[in-house]
Amino acid sequence: MSEYPIHDNEEAQDLAPRPLPLDAWHREKGARMVEFAGYLMPVQYEGIMAEHLWTRESAGLFDVSHMGQLEVSGEGAAKALEALLPGDIAALKPGRQRYSLLLDEHGGILDDLMVTNRGDEYYLVVNGATKWDDICHLREHLPDEVTLNHLDEHGLLALQGPKAVEALGRLGLEPAFPGMSKLEELRFMQAAPFFWQGRPLGVSRSGYTGEDGFEISVRAEDIGALADALAGRPEVKPIGLGARDSLRLEAGLPLYGHDLSPEADPVSAALTFALSKRRRAEGGFPGAERVLALLSNGPPTIRVGLALEGRMAAREGAKVLHGDREVGTVTSGGFSPSLQQPIAMAYIESALAVEGAPLEIEMRGRRLPARIVPMPFVPHRYYR
Incomplete structure (x- = not known):
């Protein structure tokens, strides 16, 4: 679990974990609550294994309202964001979304995030554990003519799984403007505004499970009604943090504070797809000289x-060995419910990063045989 960061700005909160807007709703559903990123969040309802497999087979509803939702607007907003991110923000068309990285001056990763062009502004979703630092960083580096707005009165739901489009579609969402795409017409990494029973929603076809699905930005005052409507569908069940973590691990998706940190860069983190072609040619983002080198x-x-033999899972911090030599460190690990075997992510010496290469992981005085395998461990099923 991540520690809640302490700050001096006016939006900083005290150390007591904050409840989510759906706190009572989660407890009524039988959730076991834990502290994560400064919030009390549901880690599981009926069990991580069952919730994981339900999401892979049907549709899981995740409360990710701890994430930071930000709006960046004003003249030169795209250029200002490109001074902080390595993505081609200027080429991002309205209604399109892009994964990107907030970098420090050395190219170290301060956070990973999603950027959506909403037409008159850019909408950013940042990690909950880093959002106050991100807000401080953005406010410090964005020019005066660019406005940063924290949508702190909004919640965020993620509906993930092969039946997500069916479940959300049956709620009868209406496009906010004539001629806009219908919900089922959205493809992976596309977004649009909708109304549900007169309530405004920001919907993107995205998520962090490797499955098809949606993320839905909704006013905190409306999130309970929307959660009730979705959970009332027979194909939908509420899913906790535990299954969200095992799902993203199977999907080969890094978690900030574990697989990503200021000590990592986009190249070592195997996130070079976030370095847009134009930005590679032109540079101009933090740490560009080092990252491009x-x-x-x-x-x-x-x-x-890494795929491990046996049943014991490798955990974060475990040493990766090649013979008697330490060659890396596990950053995420667990038992894969879909594959029924332990899997892990690790940073290792690049010279050894060959598919099928045998390694060992040291856990509790034992050496666990492992081999390098491609990611994702479980194929993505995005709707493209």
Whole structure:
């Protein structure tokens, strides 16, 4: 679990974990609550394994209202964001979404985030554990003519799984403007505004499970009604943090504070797709000289996927061994409910990062045989 960051700005909160807008709703559903990123959040309802497999087979409803929702607007907003992110924000068309990285001056990863062009503004979703730091960083570096707005009166729901489109579609969402795409016409990484019973929703076809699905930004005052409507569908069940973590691990998706940190860069983190072609050519993002050199010459370490033999899972911080030599460190690990075997992500020496290469992981005085495998561990099923 991540510690809640302490700040001096006016939006900083005290150390007591905050409840989500749906706190009572989760408890009524039998959730076991834990502290995560400064909030009390549901870790599970009926069990992580069952919730994980339900999401893969049907549709899972996740409360991710701890995430930071930000709006960046004003003249030169795209250019200002490109001074902080390595993505081609200027080429992002209205209604399109892009994964990107907030980088420090050395190219270290301060956060990973989603950017959506909403036409008159850019909508950012940042990690809950880092959002106050992100807000401070953005306010410090964005020019005066660009406005940053924290949507702190909004919640965020993620509906994930092969039946997500069926479940959300049956609620009868209406496009906010004539001629806009219908819900089922949205493809992966596309977004649009809708109304549900007169309530405004911001919907994107995205998520962090590897499954088809949606993320839905909704006013906190409306989130209970929407959660009730979705959970009332027979194909939908509420899902906790535990299954969200195992799902994203199977999907090979990194988690900030574990697989990503300021010590990692986009190249060593195997996130070079976030370095847009134009930005590679032009640079101009934080740490560009170092990052582009790593891209050309190769990084000393790189994030890889590992499949383990046996049933014991590797955990964060475990040493990765090649013979008697330590060659890396596990950053995420667990038992895969879909594959019925332990899997992990680790940073290892790049020279050893060859598919099928045998390694060992040291856990509790034991050496667990492992081999390098491609990620994702479970194929993505995005609707493209």
